[in-house]
Structure formats: C-alpha cells, structure tokens
Amino acid sequence: MKLTAYLAAEWSQQVMDNFFETLKMKLETLAHQPFIGKPSNRKTNTRSILITKHNRMFYRVDGNLIKIVNMFDTLIHPKKILTDGNFN
Numbered sequence: 001m002k003l004t005a006y007l008a009a010e011w012s013q014q015v016m017d018n019f020f021e022t023l024k025m026k027l028e029t030l031a032h033q034p035f036i037g038k039p040s041n042r043k044t045n046t047r048s049i050l051i052t053k054h055n056r057m058f059y060r061v062d063g064n065l066i067k068i069v070n071m072f073d074t075l076i077h078p079k080k081i082l083t084d085g086n087f088n
Contacts, residue, residue, distance in 0.1 A: 003071065019052065026051050027066070034061045043069075050074070 007016045026049060029036065037047030037059065046069060048058045058069040 019055070023051050023057075026057070030059070030066050034066055 007019065011019070030049065035047070037049040040046040040048060040058065043058075045060050046058055047061070048056050051057050051071070054074050055071055056074050057071045060067045060069060
C-alpha cells in the first residue's frame with residue numbers, strides 16, 4: 001500500500017499507529033453515516049472528511065461501498081490537489 005510505505009518513511013511508528021487508529025475510527029463512522037462528509041464542489045459524487053487536522057480523505061459512496069479516492073495534506077493548496085493529476 002502506497003500510504004503505508006510513505007508514512008513509514010516520513011513518520012515515526014507511534015505517529016503512524018495513531019494515524020491509522022484515527023483513520024479506522026473515521027472509516028467506522030463513514031460505514032454508518034456515509035454522507036457525513038463535505039460534498040466536493042469540484043468533483044461530482046465525491047465527498048471529503050478530515051482524518052486529522054493535517055489530513056483530508058476524499059471518497060465516493062457507491063451503493064453500500066465507500067471508495068477512497070485519495071488523501072491529502074491539508075497544507076497543500078486545494079487547486080494543486082485538483083490539478084496535479086492525482087485526483088481521479
């Protein structure tokens with residue numbers, strides 16, 4: 001998984017463990033309330049939710065599935081996120 005490899009290279013094990021625990025809790029919330037995320041005003045059928053104050057996850061609801069589109073550092077300018085080719 002690209003995310004795990006990136007975090008392992010950039011973060012300590014403790015910070016990474018805390019992040020994944022927070023991510024797990026957010027995903028459990030989304031499983032029960034999939035439309036809780038903020039709708040994107042640029043991508044149709046896409047929503048976002050803060051994982052931490054520095055990480056936002058973009059996702060789509062497809063029937064009973066939640067499809068993670070991408071995750072971004074909140075310090076990156078939003079236009080760069082949507083124009084650098086990483087946002088499908």
